[in-house]
Amino acid sequence: EAQVTQNPRYLITVTGKKLTVTCSQNMNHEYMSWYRQDPGLGLRQIYYSMNVEVTDKGDVPEGYKVSRKEKRNFPLILESPSPNQTSLYFCASSAVAYTRETQYFGPGTRLLVL
Amino acid sequence: DQQVKQNSPSLSVQEGRISILNCDYTNSMFDYFLWYKKYPAEGPTFLISISSIKDKNEDGRFTVFLNKSAKHLSLHIVPSQPGDSAVYFCAASGTGTASKLTFGTGTRLQVTL
Numbered sequence: 001e002a003q004v005t006q007n008p009r010y011l012i013t014v015t016g017k018k019l020t021v022t023c024s025q026n027m028n029h030e031y032m033s034w035y036r037q038d039p040g041l042g043l044r045q046i047y048y049s050m051n052v053e054v055t056d057k058g059d060v061p062e063g064y065k066v067s068r069k070e071k072r073n074f075p076l077i078l079e080s081p082s083p084n085q086t087s088l089y090f091c092a093s094s095a096v097a098y099t100r101e102t103q104y105f106g107p108g109t110r111l112l113v114l
Numbered sequence: 115d116q117q118v119k120q121n122s123p124s125l126s127v128q129e130g131r132i133s134i135l136n137c138d139y140t141n142s143m144f145d146y147f148l149w150y151k152k153y154p155a156e157g158p159t160f161l162i163s164i165s166s167i168k169d170k171n172e173d174g175r176f177t178v179f180l181n182k183s184a185k186h187l188s189l190h191i192v193p194s195q196p197g198d199s200a201v202y203f204c205a206a207s208g209t210g211t212a213s214k215l216t217f218g219t220g221t222r223l224q225v226t227l
Contacts, residue, residue, distance in 0.1 A: 004157070031213050033213075035217075040219055041116075041219060042116075042118070042120075042203060042217040042218050042219040042220055043158070043203065043205075043215075043217040044217070045214065045215070045216075048213070048214065050213070058214075090157050090158070092157075094213060097213050098213060099213065100146055100163070100207070101213075102160045103160070103213075103215065104157075104160075105150075105157030105158045105159070106157050107155070107156055107157050108155070108156070108157055
């Protein structure tokens with residue numbers, strides 16, 4: 001089944017404790033992206049990747065890192081989480097970068113930073 | 115600066131009636147618009163899209179209308195069904211940044227029996 005998976009789905013952590021949220025897609029998609037969803041703000045793009053080893057900042061990249069060492073995986077790293085990073089996070093992918101290809105979203109990761 | 119706005123956080127419609135969800139945008143460079151639907155505990159799923167060269171696109175019960183001069187689009191669902199109850203996000207992308215989507219804040223639609 002074609003899908004985007006995220007792990008963990010739920011995470012409670014404390015300020016400053018490094019964490020990684022994994023994202024994997026099995027569709028051989030070029031483009032991958034991370035979003036965060038907050039009340040009253042919709043979905044905002046954090047980072048995106050056009051292909052392996054090609055990543056760039058989105059609209060709200062502060063406090064986050066990403067890497068794209070393989071085509072299928074696009075982990076989101078919070079080196080020193082803070083309470084303002086409490087949010088619902090979505091990973092998405094689409095077949096070809098620079099096109100209007102439909103983006104497919106993962107199920108989301110709900111993060112609480114205490 | 116919210117470039118894509120959905121001014122109605124929620125909407126309640128009776129089953130069988132028409133649901134109309136609205137979206138406004140400010141960026142003149144946007145030329146492609148999409149609607150995504152999101153159920154609780156799931157990621158958004160693509161519903162329907164429209165290019166700026168058109169003013170209407172239909173897919174079954176779903177129709178999206180685009181008014182470029184007003185920078186406004188709307189999603190019509192006819193007839194509304196209880197399974198349509200979800201949060202609907204409007205999104206937009208521009209020429210040269212085709213993969214980048216800018217989302218609105220979402221409208222929660224409740225279809226009542």
